[in-house]
Structure formats: structure tokens, C-alpha cells
Amino acid sequence: MTSPSVVIADHRGLLREALADALRREGIDVLAAAPDCDSALLQLDRTSPGVLVVEPAMPGALDLLVPTVRSRDERPRILVLDRAVAASDAELLRAIEAGADGYTTGRGGIAGLADAVRAIAAGRTVVPPDMLGPLLHGLIEQRRASSAAFERLMQLTPREREILLLVADGLDHDDIAEQLFISAETARTHVHRVLRKLDVGSRLEAVTLVRRHGLADHLERVVERAAG
Amino acid sequence: MTTFSTDARPRRRDDVLVAIRDDRTELTTAAGELHVLNPTAHALWQLCDGLTTPSEMAAAVCDVFDVHVEIALRDVAAGLGALVRDGLVEVPK
Numbered sequence: 001m002t003s004p005s006v007v008i009a010d011h012r013g014l015l016r017e018a019l020a021d022a023l024r025r026e027g028i029d030v031l032a033a034a035p036d037c038d039s040a041l042l043q044l045d046r047t048s049p050g051v052l053v054v055e056p057a058m059p060g061a062l063d064l065l066v067p068t069v070r071s072r073d074e075r076p077r078i079l080v081l082d083r084a085v086a087a088s089d090a091e092l093l094r095a096i097e098a099g100a101d102g103y104t105t106g107r108g109g110i111a112g113l114a115d116a117v118r119a120i121a122a123g124r125t126v127v128p129p130d131m132l133g134p135l136l137h138g139l140i141e142q143r144r145a146s147s148a149a150f151e152r153l154m155q156l157t158p159r160e161r162e163i164l165l166l167v168a169d170g171l172d173h174d175d176i177a178e179q180l181f182i183s184a185e186t187a188r189t190h191v192h193r194v195l196r197k198l199d200v201g202s203r204l205e206a207v208t209l210v211r212r213h214g215l216a217d218h219l220e221r222v223v224e225r226a227a228g
Numbered sequence: 229m230t231t232f233s234t235d236a237r238p239r240r241r242d243d244v245l246v247a248i249r250d251d252r253t254e255l256t257t258a259a260g261e262l263h264v265l266n267p268t269a270h271a272l273w274q275l276c277d278g279l280t281t282p283s284e285m286a287a288a289v290c291d292v293f294d295v296h297v298e299i300a301l302r303d304v305a306a307g308l309g310a311l312v313r314d315g316l317v318e319v320p321k
Contacts (some may be wrong), residue, residue: 096292125293129267130251132275132292139288140280 004121005029007076008046009040010055011063015083019053019113026114037064044076050121052076053113054100057084057092077101077120081113089134092127096135097142102126140199146213152198153215160197163190165219168207232282232305238312238319239278257315272307276317282308 006028009123010016013035020033036038037060044052065078065117079102082093104116105128110137116126121144124187156164166176177187191203198204208215232238243258252268263303265273276283286300293300311317 035245111246122295127292129270132267133271133307135292136271136285136288137280140275140284151269 003027003029004051004117005031005049006045006051006053006117007040007043007049008033009037009061010053011035011059012060014043019081022110023053023114023117024168025062025224026110027182028114028117038040039062040064049076051117052066053081053117054078056080056082056095059075062094062098065095065100076125079116079120079126081106089138090130092131092135093138096127096139102127103131126158149198149209149215150218153210153219156194160190161219163187164194164198164206164210165205165216168210168219169192169217184200191198231279232308232319233319234283235281236275236319237278237281238308238317240273240276241316243320247281253317255311259315262317263314263316269307269311273311276308276311278320 006023008020008023008030010019010033016033016035019151020030024030025082025162027217029152032043034043036058040052040054041064043049054064058060067081078100080100081104082091082095083106084091095103102120102125104113104126105114106113107128119126153161153164162180163176166179171179172185173184173191176182177184177193180187182190195201195203195206198206199207201211245256245312247254248307251320255265255273268278270292272285275288282301282304286297286304288299289295289300295303308317308319312319
């Protein structure tokens with residue numbers, strides 16, 4: 001059986017090198033150890049590892065997981081190694097949502113980490129057993145929140161959805177008015193009505209709601225359909 | 229075999245004693261039977277809050293694990309069935 005090939009992305013120099021050495025001793029083929037995201041991306045392109053082990057505290061670490069950086073087919077399997085003293089359920093949820101294939105706290109030592117790398121390389125999902133329940137619960141809560149947000153979105157009229165899309169694009173009242181050939185006062189009234197229907201207190205909250213629940217694409221499709 | 233409607237809302241029984249020992253959860257039923265749950269069963273037991281349906285549980289399982297929703301639903305139902313049979317979970321009518 002071939003040993004899994006790995007790139008490590010960790011901003012802490014001494015720990016990064018120690019981790020690479022320790023994993024090599026466990027039979028893992030460590031191809032590179034990168035100190036930051038840019039270096040990690042270069043190493044991923046250069047070495048095409050089976051697994052990327054990433055420390056989530058590294059600045060921009062979760063960007064390495066976002067599918068837009070690399071498509072799921074092209075990118076390596078990703079294991080998040082959270083060595084924070086108190087690894088949190090929220091961090092795990094963030095990592096899984098960002099596209100990680102596994103998450104480990106390192107409590108199992110180097111042997112445990114090597115096992116996690118092998119499991120990830122073999123296509124399995126790794127989650128600390130004691131964190132599985134809270135993770136599933138967090139995902140369920142997020143689905144419910146998204147569903148509620150979607151229902152609120154559906155209460156908007158086609159014109160209000162169009163307005164919301166422009167708000168999400170960062171346009172102010174005057175820009176919206178110009179774009180839709182209406183007065184600034186009318187645009188302001190539309191925006192206030194949208195905020196009230198969405199049950200949010202500001203334009204920023206409305207934009208956050210749309211982005212957090214991935215509603216922008218849906219909004220665009222609905223607006224296009226109405227326009228077409 | 230216990231069967232579940234996908235919109236049932238199973239909940240942990242109030243008369244079960246819970247003890248955490250050495251990273252494992254021990255559950256003792258009202259009848260005095262001791263159960264030590266494996267991690268998956270423990271996660272499922274944690275989700276039995278009287279609000280969450282088997283469908284929601286299965287959807288979350290699919291979010292984490294690369295598994296077809298039908299298989300997740302079947303496994304969730306089987307796991308819940310075992311928890312009900314063991315007297316750890318009840319399904320309000």
C-alpha cells in the first residue's frame with residue numbers, strides 16, 4: 001500500500017517542521033510544509049498531494065478550503081488540524097462548511113494524526129467522535145435558519161427582490177433609483193419595506209442574511225426570470 | 229422493528245441517568261440497565277431533543293459524510309430504533 005502524500009500548511013515554524021518530521025516517521029510522505037496560504041497554494045500546484053493538512057489559525061487558512069480556490073475534483077482531500085487548547089464545535093462546523101473532509105484536534109498524538117491522514121486519503125470523513133453530535137446539531141440549526149431566511153425572501157415582491165439584489169451589490173438609494181428609473185425617495189421606501197419583510201435592522205444585515213444563506217444566486221435567478 | 233415517520237420528533241427519556249466517565253457516556257435506564265453508546269449512537273442520542281426529525285438528522289449526516297440520503301435515512305431510523313428499544317429515547321405520539 002502506498003503511503004499518503006501530504007502538504008502541511010501551518011504558520012508556526014517550529015511546530016510545522018516538527019509535525020512534518022513526526023509524520024514522516026509514521027510513514028506519511030510529506031511533500032512540503034508551507035508557512036502561509038500563498039506558499040501552500042504553490043506547493044499544491046507543484047506537488048499535487050493526496051492530502052492537505054491545514055492549521056485553521058493560520059491567517060486565511062479557510063480560503064484554502066473554499067471550493068472556488070480549487071474545484072473539489074482538482075483539490076486534495078483536506079484535513080483540518082486544530083491544535084487550539086479548546087477546539088470548539090463552532091470551529092469544526094466552520095471547517096466542514098468551508099469544505100474540509102476531516103477535522104482532528106491532535107489529541108490522539110502523532111499516531112492519531114497519521115491515522116486521520118490515512119483515513120482522509122482513503123476517502124473517509126474524519127470527525128472527533130465526541131464532537132459529532134454538536135456538529136450535526138449545528139448543521140441542522142443552520143439548515144433551519146436558511147429555510148426561514150428563504151421563506152422571508154419568498155415574501156418579497158419581484159420588485160423588492162430586484163431592490164435587494166442591488167442592495168447586496170452595494171448600491172445606495174441614489175444608485176438604485178438611477179438603475180431602476182425611479183426617484184430616490186421611492187428607492188428608499190422600497191429598501192425600508194425589504195428590510196422590514198426580512199426582519200433585519202439595516203442594509204448590512206440584509207446583505208449578510210443573503211450571503212450567509214447562499215441566497216444571492218437564487219435571488220438572481222428569480223429576478224432574471226421576472227425580467228425575461 | 230421500530231419504524232419512524234420522517235417527521236417524528238424523538239426525544240431523550242427524562243428517566244435515564246447520564247454519567248460521563250473517561251470520555252465515554254454511560255446511560256442507565258429506569259429499569260437499571262446500563263448502556264454505553266458508540267460515538268454514532270451517542271451523536272444520534274444527542275440529537276433527540278423532541279424537535280429534530282429523522283429527516284433533518286439524515287440530511288445533516290449527508291452534509292458531513294459522503295452518503296446517499298436514502299442510506300442515511302435508513303441508518304438513522306435503525307439507530308433510533310435501537311435507542312427506543314433500549315429505553316433511552318421515546319417518540320411522542
